[in-house]
Amino acid sequence: MRSSLRYSALVATVALFASCKSQLNPTVSNERYYQIDSALQADTGIVNYYAPYKAKLETEMNRVIGVSEVALTKDGSAESLVGNFFADALLWKGKQLDPEVQASFGTKGGIRSGLKAGNISVGNIFEMMPFENAVTVLTLSGKxxxxxxxxxxxxxxxxxxxxxxxxxxxxVANFLVQGKPIDPNATYKLVTYDYLANGGDYVTCFDNVLARKDHTQRIRETLMEYVSELTKNGKHIQGKIDGRVRIAK
Structure with a gap:
């Protein structure tokens, strides 16, 4: 009997809400706007909670890992100082992961900022590559x-x-890999990153790769390791244009 009564009550409640649904028309009254500026006091409880983490993060971001003798500029040219630095670091890591890697590739749009002359910090590298892109090695045909x-x-x-x-x-007027013309019947290994390998930045030439190896190594980590390795060996970042990409007149 009780279960029957509960069921009847449930049906009645559903019917009531169903009949009222079309009549419900919620409105907002007494609108208030809150100004968010320096006059708004911070919640000390929240600030005290995250302050130690903020201090630790800032310490790491300000940690100096190397020195650049020149400003590595990002100017959209066919070949740039920051582009050469970026690609050289990528090739360095690619050869560590696979000694058969012959070339490296990034895009101008993927490098978000240049590097200033002088001390280079972890934060500077984050500014250059803020994304979580990871290293990818592709095996390509000559074609x-x-x-x-x-x-x-x-x-x-x-x-x-x-x-x-x-x-x-x-x-293309001339194209050499490791100083040699491309053999259409040979295979080559190219190091890049997953975003480009997936077709990002309108890259359509990696749709028929012979093999692909994705690594967990992030590009940002690669750049930091490269700079740290130079520092370990008593070297600074040396930026120069060497004619690797040239637009003929």
Missing amino acids: DMLRWADFMAKTGGQPVSGVKLEIRDGK
């Missing part, structure tokens, strides 16, 4: 290496290492 070169030519050059690319009228 797809030529497609890669075409992409770079059409986009006015991109950060690379291990190659020399000459562009004329938006087309």
Whole structure:
């Protein structure tokens, strides 16, 4: 009997809400706007909670890991100081992960900032590469290496290492990998990062790779390791334009 009564009550309640649904028209009254500025006092409880973590983070971000003798500028040119630094660091790590890696590749848009001359901190590297992109090694046919070169030519050059690319009228005029012309029947190993390997930045030349190896090593970690290794060996970052990507007149 009790279960029957509970069921009847439930049905009645559902019916009531169903009948009222179309009549409900909630409105907002007594609107108030709150000004958020320096006059708004911080919640000391919250501040005291996160302050130790903030201090620890700032200490790490301000930690100096190396020195650059020149400012590594980011200017959108076919070849840039920061692009060469970035690609050289990537090739250095790629060869550690796979000694058969011959070239490296990034994009101008993926490098978010340059580096100032002088002390280089962890925070500076985060500014350059704030994303969680990780190292990827691709095995490509000679034909797809030529497609890669075409992409770079059409986009006015991109950060690379291990190659020399000459562009004329938006087309490949000359392309060498480790000082040699591409053999269409050979295979090559290229180190880049997962975002580009997945087709990011409109990269379409990696849609038919022969093999792919994704690593957990993040690009940001690679850059920090590269700078730290230079420092360990008593060296500074040496930025220079060496003609690896050139637009012919």
